[in-house]
Amino acid sequence: MSEEKKRFIQEFVPGKQITLSHLIANPDKDMFEKLGIEEAGALGIMTLTPSETVIIAGDLATKAANVRIGFLDRFTGSLVIVGSVSEVDAAMLEINRFLAEVLSYTPSNITKS
Numbered sequence: 001m002s003e004e005k006k007r008f009i010q011e012f013v014p015g016k017q018i019t020l021s022h023l024i025a026n027p028d029k030d031m032f033e034k035l036g037i038e039e040a041g042a043l044g045i046m047t048l049t050p051s052e053t054v055i056i057a058g059d060l061a062t063k064a065a066n067v068r069i070g071f072l073d074r075f076t077g078s079l080v081i082v083g084s085v086s087e088v089d090a091a092m093l094e095i096n097r098f099l100a101e102v103l104s105y106t107p108s109n110i111t112k113s
Contacts, residue, residue, distance in 0.1 A: 017106040018099060019077075020047040021092055024113055025085045037070040040082040044092045046108075051077030053105070057095045064094035 024031075024043040032039045044067070048054055057079050058072045067083035081091055092110050099105035 015049065015106065016053075016099075016104060018046060018048050018096060018108040020045065021096060021108040021110040022046075022113070023085070023088055023092060023110060035070065035080070037080065037082055038068070040068070040084070042083060042085040042088040043070065044079075044081040044083075044088040046079045046081075046092065046095065048077045048079065048099075048105075051075055053077065053099070054079045056103075057099070060095050060098055061091035065091040067091045 022045045024045070026041060027043050029039060031043070044061075046054075046057060048057055052074050054072050054074055054077055058069050058081075061067050061079075061081045062069065065083065065087040067081045067087050069079070070082045071078065071080040081088055083091070089110070096107040096110065100107040
């Protein structure tokens with residue numbers, strides 16, 4: 001009896017979504033050193049698809065609150081913003097709101113640690 005082999009093909013087709021929104025309050029000093037980012041009260045980490053959305057998100061963040069862009073990668077969709085806990089939170093809320101309401105993205109709950 002021969003065993004039939006099945007072949008699966010997977011394809012990644014990103015939707016318009018925020019796949020991660022996480023705020024780290026009072027990160028350890030070493031984390032900033034490892035990331036090469038100036039120390040602040042909080043880090044906001046987001047990933048978005050399509051990846052070019054981080055350009056819009058970075059612009060929204062800096063206009064919505066007193067935050068700095070620690071890292072932005074338009075190829076992976078990664079964004080790190082830095083500032084006080086309240087300012088990073090406000091920026092992340094605005095990014096989620098704008099992308100959901102204006103551009104019809106699927107938003108993400110902002111998790112915190």
